[in-house]
Amino acid sequence: MTPLVDLRGKRGLVIGIANGDSIAAGCARAFARCGARLGASYLNEKARPFVAPVAEALGVEWLAPCDVRVPGQIEALFGEAERHWGGLDFVLHSIAFAPRDDLHGRVVDCSAEGFGLAMDVSCHSFLRMAKLAEPLMGQGGCLLCVTFYGSERVVEHYNLMGPVKAALESATRYVAAELGPKGIRAHAISPGPIATRAASGIDRFDALLDRAAALAPEHHRVDVDDVGALAAFLASDAARRITGTIVPVDGGQHLMA
Numbered sequence: 001m002t003p004l005v006d007l008r009g010k011r012g013l014v015i016g017i018a019n020g021d022s023i024a025a026g027c028a029r030a031f032a033r034c035g036a037r038l039g040a041s042y043l044n045e046k047a048r049p050f051v052a053p054v055a056e057a058l059g060v061e062w063l064a065p066c067d068v069r070v071p072g073q074i075e076a077l078f079g080e081a082e083r084h085w086g087g088l089d090f091v092l093h094s095i096a097f098a099p100r101d102d103l104h105g106r107v108v109d110c111s112a113e114g115f116g117l118a119m120d121v122s123c124h125s126f127l128r129m130a131k132l133a134e135p136l137m138g139q140g141g142c143l144l145c146v147t148f149y150g151s152e153r154v155v156e157h158y159n160l161m162g163p164v165k166a167a168l169e170s171a172t173r174y175v176a177a178e179l180g181p182k183g184i185r186a187h188a189i190s191p192g193p194i195a196t197r198a199a200s201g202i203d204r205f206d207a208l209l210d211r212a213a214a215l216a217p218e219h220h221r222v223d224v225d226d227v228g229a230l231a232a233f234l235a236s237d238a239a240r241r242i243t244g245t246i247v248p249v250d251g252g253q254h255l256m257a
Contacts, residue, residue: 003034004236004238005034005232005233005236005238006034006035006236006237006238007031007034007035007036007232007235007236008034008035008036009035009037010035010036010037010089010090010235010236011036011037011038011039011081011085011087011088011089011090012031012036012037012038012039012088012089012090012091012092012235013038013039013040013041013077013078013081013088013090013091013092013133014027014028014031014038014039014040014041014060014092014094015040015041015066015077015091015092015093015094015095015129016041016092016093016094016095016146017040017041017042017051017054017055017094018043018047018050018051019050019051019054020053020054021224022094022224023094023146023191023194023224023227024040024092024094025054025224026223026224026225026226026227026228027092027094027144027224027227027228027231027232028040028054028055028058028060028092028228029058029225029228030225030228030229030231030232031090031092031228031231031232031235032058032059032060033232034232034236036089036090036232036235037061037085038055038058038059038060038061039060039061039062039063039064039080039081039084039085040055040060040062040063041063041064041065041066041077042063042064042065042066043065043066043067044065044067045065048063048065051063061084062080062084064076064077064080065077068095068120068121068125068128069117069120069121074125074128074129074132075132078129078132078133078136081136082136087136087137087138087139088133088136088137088141089137089139089141089142089235090141090142090143090144090235091129091130091133091141091142091143091144092144092145092146092231092235093125093126093129093143093144093145093146094145094146095121095122095125096118096121096122096146096161096164096165097117097118097121097122098114098117098118098122098160098161098164099111099113099114099117099118101114102114102115102118102159102160103118103159103160103161104157104159105159105160106159107159107160107162107163110159110160114160115160118160118161118164119164119167122161122164122165122168123164123167123168123171126143126145126168126171126172126175127171127175129143130143130175130179130184130186133184134179134182134184137182137183137184139183140182140183140184140185140240141183141184141185142184142185142186142187142234142235142239143172143175143179143184143185143186143187144186144187144188144189144231144234144235145168145172145186145187145188145189146188146189146190146191146227147165147168147169147172147188147189147190147246148161148165148190148191148193149190149192149248149250149253149254150162150165151163151165151166151168151169151190152166168188169188169246172186172187172188172244172246173186173244176243176244177244180243180244185234185239185240185242185243185244186243186244187234187242187243187244187245187246187247188245188246188247189227189230189231189234189247189249190246190247190248190249190250190254191222191226191227191248191249191250192216192221192222192248192249192250192251192253193221194221194222194223194224194227215253215256216250216251216252216253216256217251217252217253217255217256218251218252220251221251222249222250222251226249227249230247230249234247
């Protein structure tokens with residue numbers, strides 16, 4: 001019997017692996033377990049030694065650099081997908097960035113330059129990837145990104161990333177509506193706080209982790225493999241009639257006031 005979450009034969013591009021503990025790595029592990037063929041990106045040559053062992057362990061077929069701030073690198077990444085496979089079935093966008101000074105200050109004090117950079121890397125890059133994926137998904141597909149509940153509620157110390165993630169969620173809904181007629185679905189996955197290298201840039205993040213576990217009905221922190229399990233389901237044909245959603249995976253924390 002074919003398993004419900006079956007990605008055999010599907011080709012997926014994973015953007016955002018930083019190391020084995022990153023959310024993108026947890027998703028890549030789940031994709032691989034479900035039979036997907038994978039390509040992945042690394043930020044730059046400095047990051048490659050941390051990404052390559054993760055990719056090799058998962059049988060990732062090819063790696064390419066992608067710093068979305070560098071002109072032409074997103075286009076080159078999707079060009080590699082076309083060259084290797086001729087098409088794509090799913091994409092995971094798991095990248096975000098804000099300049100340190102803007103991230104650690106009040107939202108009302110953030111610079112125009114810092115706000116623009118955070119939006120470009122964390123949100124607009126998803127739209128750019130959706131546009132490039134569209135012609136490669138001739139049989140339909142799935143576009144996934146990663147958000148956080150600081151998009152809809154004020155989370156202490158999350159600061160500038162709150163408005164940025166809110167924009168990403170809205171962009172996801174528009175992508176789902178615009179590409180839906182071509183069978184291309186879009187979702188934003190919203191994990192609870194997870195101790196990743198990227199999250200360590202948020203001030204007092206350890207306190208946020210403890211509070212999340214205390215508030216969640218299950219009283220457990222989520223991990224990157226919990227996120228991966230959801231991502232694999234959403235990318236599979238089992239979720240073929242689901243699109244445009246912001247899906248929490250947080251042990252029920254989103255239920256609590």
